[in-house]
Amino acid sequence: MAQALVQVRGVSKSYYRDSLEIPVLRNISFDIPEGEFLALMGPSGSGKTTLLNLISGIDQPSGGDLVVAGENIARMSEGQLAKWRSQHIGLVFQFYNLLPVLTAFENVELPLLLYKLSKADRRKRVETALTIVGLGDRMDHYPRQLSGGQEQRVAIARAIVTDPTLLLADEPTGDLDKVSAEEIMTLLSRLNKEFNKTIVMVTHDPRAAEKAHSIRNLDKGELA
Amino acid sequence: MLMNLIYRNSFRHKLRTILTVVGLAVAVMAFGLIRTVVDAWHAGVEAAAPDRLITRSSISITFTLPLSYKEQIEKIDGIKAVTYANWFGGTYVDASNFFAQFAVEKGNYFKVFPEFIISPEVMDAFNSNIKAVIVGQKLADRFGWKVGDRVTLIGTIFPGNWDFDVVGIYKGKDQTIDESTWFMRWEYIDETMKEQMPGRAGEVGWYGLQLADPSKAAEVSAAVDARFKNSSAETLTETEKAFQMSFVAMSGAILVLLTVMSWLIIGVILMVLVNTMAMTARERTSEYAFMKSMGFQGYHLWGMITGEAIVISLTGGLLGLALLAAIVNVLKAGLSAWFPVFKIQPLTWILVVALAIIIGLIASAFPVIKAMRMRIVDGLRVVD
Structure with missing residues (x-):
C-alpha cells in the first residue's frame, strides 16, 4: 500500500498564557493520501486552523510527528521549514493576503522569486496559473481593482504557481458572497480533479465542505 | 521585482512618505548649512600654505x-x-x-x-x-x-x-x-x-x-x-595654518555649539525615520507574515524593510542637498564679507549621502528585528 502524503502521528499543540498551558490539539493521528480533498470542520476554537498551520509548517507541534511528502517537518529548523514550505506548500487564506502595491501578475510571481528561474519562465508559469483560475485577462489589475472572488482566485493562482505538493486553504470562502464562494469551491474542486492537487481545507461552511472527498471534524482539540 | 516592490512600498502612503521626505530634506539642509558655515570659518586654515610662517607680536x-x-x-x-x-x-x-x-x-x-x-x-x-x-x-x-x-x-x-x-x-x-x-x-x-x-x-x-x-x-x-x-x-612665530587657526579658535565655543547642533539635527532625522518605519512595519505585519509563510526568510525581510528606509532617507537626503545648494547659492553673495569662501565642501556631500544610508539602516533595525522574530501564526492574526 502506498504511503500517505501526510502522516499525522500523535500530534499535540499547546499555547502558554504566562505559565498557564492551554492545550489546543491533543494526540491527533490521521493520514491524508495523495490526491485527497479533505475538509477540516469543527466549532470555533476546536483547533482546525492550528492543525492546518502545523501541516503547512508555519507552526510547530508541541509533541508528535508530522511527515509530509516523506519528510518529518516536526523536527525541522525554521530555515529548513521556510525552504520546505516554498517547495511543497501553497497557502490560501480567508483575507487573500495580496500585496496591494503589486498587480495580479506580480502577486502570483512573488513565490517564484525564491526559485532560480528566468524571467521568461516565471512569466510562463504566472500566465498559466492565472489562466487556470480564469483571470488571464486581469493580470495587470491591482487588488483594489478586483472583486473579492477575483482576489481569492489570484491568491489561489499564487498558491499553485510553484506546483506545490499540498494546497492548504483556511476558510477560503469565509469573506465571500454566495456566488463567489461557489466559484472558488468549483475552482478548488477542479484543481483537485484535473490537476490531482491534494487539498486540505478548513471551513465552517457545510456547502463548501460538500465539495471535499472527505470531512474530518475536530472538537476541543481532538478528532471527533 | 523585489526592488520594484521596495520602491512601491516606499511610496505606498504618499502623504506620510512626502511629509517624512520633506522633514528629512529640511533637516539635511540645516545640517549641511551649519557644516558649510563651520567649513567657511575654517577656509583660511585650509588655504594656508605649508611653507609659510607668520611672525607677530608675542x-x-x-x-x-x-x-x-x-x-x-x-x-x-x-x-x-x-x-x-x-x-x-x-x-x-x-x-x-x-x-x-x-x-x-x-x-x-x-x-x-x-x-x-x-x-x-x-x-x-x-x-x-x-x-x-x-x-x-x-x-x-x-x-x-x-x-x-x-x-x-x-x-x-x-x-x-x-x-x-x-x-x-x-x-x-x-x-x-x-x-x-x-x-x-x-x-x-x-x-x-x-x-x-x-x-x-x-x-x-x-x-x-x-x-x-x-x-x-x-x-x-x-x-x-x-x-x-x-x-x-618679542615675537611669536607659527605656521600659517596655526596662525589662521588662532582666529578660528576665538570663535571656538560658537563653532562647537554649531557642530553639536548639526549632529542633534541628525538625531532628529533619525527619530523621524524611526517613527515612520515603525508605523510602516506595524501596518505590514500580516504581509511580512504571509511572505514568511511562502518561504521568504529573515534576510529577505531585512532587504525589503531596510531598502524602503534607505529609499526614503536617500530621497530626503538628496532633496535636502538640492535645497542646500540653492540656499548656499543665494546666501553666498550676502555673506561674502564674512565668509569669502562659502561653498558646500565635497565632504558635506559625501557625509549627507553616507548618513542617509546609515540612518536608513538604523531606522529599519527595530522593525527588521521585530519582523524576523515574529511568529508567522501571530503575524497572520493581525488584520490591517
Missing part, C-alpha cells in the same frame, strides 16, 4: 613689530623670503560694508603669497603708484568697482579719508582662495604716518616668512623667536 596680533626686524629675519637660516603687512581697518561709505584690507609690501608680498593671480602689468601699476589698490573679483563685483576707479576709505585705526586708485582685480588660484580682499600699499600708510603721527611710522602688523624647507618649520620658528627674545617687541 603679546597680541593687535601689537605691531618694527620694520627693522625684516633684515634680521632674512638672515636666519632656512628662510627663502620675508614680507610684511598691516591690517588697515577702514570703512567704505558705511560701517556695514565690511571687508578685509591689508597694507602690503610692494613687490615682495605677492611673491610670498602667490595664490593671488596678478598680471605683470597690474603688478607694475601697483608698484608705481603709492595709492594703488588691487581688489579681489568678488569684492569688485560686490561694489561695482573697475580698474581706474578712485575709491575712498575712512580710516579707523589710521584716521582720515584715504583715496585709492583701483589698478587691478585679482582672482584666486583655486576656489579656496578668498577673492574679497583689498590689497593696498604699506608705504601709503607709512608715509602718511611719518607726516601725521611719526611715532606710528615704521610699524608692521606681521611678517610672512617663506621657508626653503617646510619640514624645518619648527626649528626656523624657534630661531626667529629666539632672535628677538628679551627685546621690546
Whole structure:
C-alpha cells in the first residue's frame, strides 16, 4: 500500500498564557493520501486552523510527528521549514493576503522569486496559473481593482504557481458572497480533479465542505 | 521585482512618505548649512600654505613689530623670503560694508603669497603708484568697482579719508582662495604716518616668512623667536595654518555649539525615520507574515524593510542637498564679507549621502528585528 502524503502521528499543540498551558490539539493521528480533498470542520476554537498551520509548517507541534511528502517537518529548523514550505506548500487564506502595491501578475510571481528561474519562465508559469483560475485577462489589475472572488482566485493562482505538493486553504470562502464562494469551491474542486492537487481545507461552511472527498471534524482539540 | 516592490512600498502612503521626505530634506539642509558655515570659518586654515610662517607680536596680533626686524629675519637660516603687512581697518561709505584690507609690501608680498593671480602689468601699476589698490573679483563685483576707479576709505585705526586708485582685480588660484580682499600699499600708510603721527611710522602688523624647507618649520620658528627674545617687541612665530587657526579658535565655543547642533539635527532625522518605519512595519505585519509563510526568510525581510528606509532617507537626503545648494547659492553673495569662501565642501556631500544610508539602516533595525522574530501564526492574526 502506498504511503500517505501526510502522516499525522500523535500530534499535540499547546499555547502558554504566562505559565498557564492551554492545550489546543491533543494526540491527533490521521493520514491524508495523495490526491485527497479533505475538509477540516469543527466549532470555533476546536483547533482546525492550528492543525492546518502545523501541516503547512508555519507552526510547530508541541509533541508528535508530522511527515509530509516523506519528510518529518516536526523536527525541522525554521530555515529548513521556510525552504520546505516554498517547495511543497501553497497557502490560501480567508483575507487573500495580496500585496496591494503589486498587480495580479506580480502577486502570483512573488513565490517564484525564491526559485532560480528566468524571467521568461516565471512569466510562463504566472500566465498559466492565472489562466487556470480564469483571470488571464486581469493580470495587470491591482487588488483594489478586483472583486473579492477575483482576489481569492489570484491568491489561489499564487498558491499553485510553484506546483506545490499540498494546497492548504483556511476558510477560503469565509469573506465571500454566495456566488463567489461557489466559484472558488468549483475552482478548488477542479484543481483537485484535473490537476490531482491534494487539498486540505478548513471551513465552517457545510456547502463548501460538500465539495471535499472527505470531512474530518475536530472538537476541543481532538478528532471527533 | 523585489526592488520594484521596495520602491512601491516606499511610496505606498504618499502623504506620510512626502511629509517624512520633506522633514528629512529640511533637516539635511540645516545640517549641511551649519557644516558649510563651520567649513567657511575654517577656509583660511585650509588655504594656508605649508611653507609659510607668520611672525607677530608675542603679546597680541593687535601689537605691531618694527620694520627693522625684516633684515634680521632674512638672515636666519632656512628662510627663502620675508614680507610684511598691516591690517588697515577702514570703512567704505558705511560701517556695514565690511571687508578685509591689508597694507602690503610692494613687490615682495605677492611673491610670498602667490595664490593671488596678478598680471605683470597690474603688478607694475601697483608698484608705481603709492595709492594703488588691487581688489579681489568678488569684492569688485560686490561694489561695482573697475580698474581706474578712485575709491575712498575712512580710516579707523589710521584716521582720515584715504583715496585709492583701483589698478587691478585679482582672482584666486583655486576656489579656496578668498577673492574679497583689498590689497593696498604699506608705504601709503607709512608715509602718511611719518607726516601725521611719526611715532606710528615704521610699524608692521606681521611678517610672512617663506621657508626653503617646510619640514624645518619648527626649528626656523624657534630661531626667529629666539632672535628677538628679551627685546621690546618679542615675537611669536607659527605656521600659517596655526596662525589662521588662532582666529578660528576665538570663535571656538560658537563653532562647537554649531557642530553639536548639526549632529542633534541628525538625531532628529533619525527619530523621524524611526517613527515612520515603525508605523510602516506595524501596518505590514500580516504581509511580512504571509511572505514568511511562502518561504521568504529573515534576510529577505531585512532587504525589503531596510531598502524602503534607505529609499526614503536617500530621497530626503538628496532633496535636502538640492535645497542646500540653492540656499548656499543665494546666501553666498550676502555673506561674502564674512565668509569669502562659502561653498558646500565635497565632504558635506559625501557625509549627507553616507548618513542617509546609515540612518536608513538604523531606522529599519527595530522593525527588521521585530519582523524576523515574529511568529508567522501571530503575524497572520493581525488584520490591517
